[in-house]
Amino acid sequence: MYLGLLDRLQRHGCLSESEERKASMSEQLNAPLGAPPYQRGCLNHRSILQIVVQIAGLCRVINLIMGSFIHGRGKLDGCSFCSRNAFRNAIKEAAIAQHFELRIIKSDLIRYFAKCASEGCPWRIRAVKLSNAPTFTIRSLEGTHTCGRNAHDGHHQASIDWIVSFIDERLRSDINYKPKDILHDIYKQYGIKISYKQAWRAKERGLAAIYGSSEDGYCLLPAYCEQIKRTNPGSVAKVFTTGADNRFHGLFVSFYGSICGFLNGCLPIVGLGGIQLKSKYLGTLLSATSFDADGGLFPLAFGIADVENDESWM
Structure with a gap:
């Protein structure tokens, strides 16, 4: 479970880990319970804490963002992401999962400013890039959503690229993954509807990325x-x-x-x-x-x- 989750986060550019580290963790986690301590990698409190921190790091931040979408909670000031894309992916996932549309006011290589798309809703978020590093950090997360869920069917953040990242793992194991099944799976997991054309284009783009174009x-x-x-x-x-x-x-x-x-x-x-x-x-x-x-x-x-x-x- 640990390695599978890390692989998913790494594909979004949110975590980085060496192959040696992954192999070491795999040996420790998969060793039989009755094996001697040296074979089990001596999973002491420190190594267990390292595993928990690596798994929970991004998930905690996303959950806090999602909580702030609904209740205005989440002390996220100063929370950091390894890159601009990692930050944008986390915001996009939270917005789609909680059915809130975002209106991006400013987004470039060094800053990001967005607010709720509903008129009169005070929720907004600001993030900036740290100097001399690719890290993006949240400067402020303000307001409480007063609009309710404003994305009921489609979602502007559910772009073709987002759909491609959603179906990537399934597409690698099943080349016959049908667009209608993509529609069903996205609705089942996120409760949003996308068009058949979006699903078809995402599948074609995903296949081209994996196997090359025609x-x-x-x-x-x-x-x-x-x-x-x-x-x-x-x-x-x-x-x-x-x-x-x-x-x-x-x-x-x-x-x-x-x-x-x-x-x-x-x-x-x-x-x-x-x-x-x-x-x-x-x-x-x-x-x-x-x-x-x-x-x-x-x-x-x-x-x-x-x-x-x-x-x-x-």
């Missing part, structure tokens, strides 16, 4: 074909381009193992098929298959073309 993938295809021919001598792999800017037009791949298998162990029958792709740039996936000695399908070659016609098969 455009980057097309640019890598020539190098991929060269690697196929280098590591599988006798294979056929070629990218077809068109126009002066060498735009992608088609792809053909047949591995040497498939060629030998067809010539030496398959029936002299070739089946052709095509299926339309539903990716960003569409196209048609073409495949050539045969039958092995057991009557099973044997892949011979595959390719990508704009449409399935006589020219693309040739």
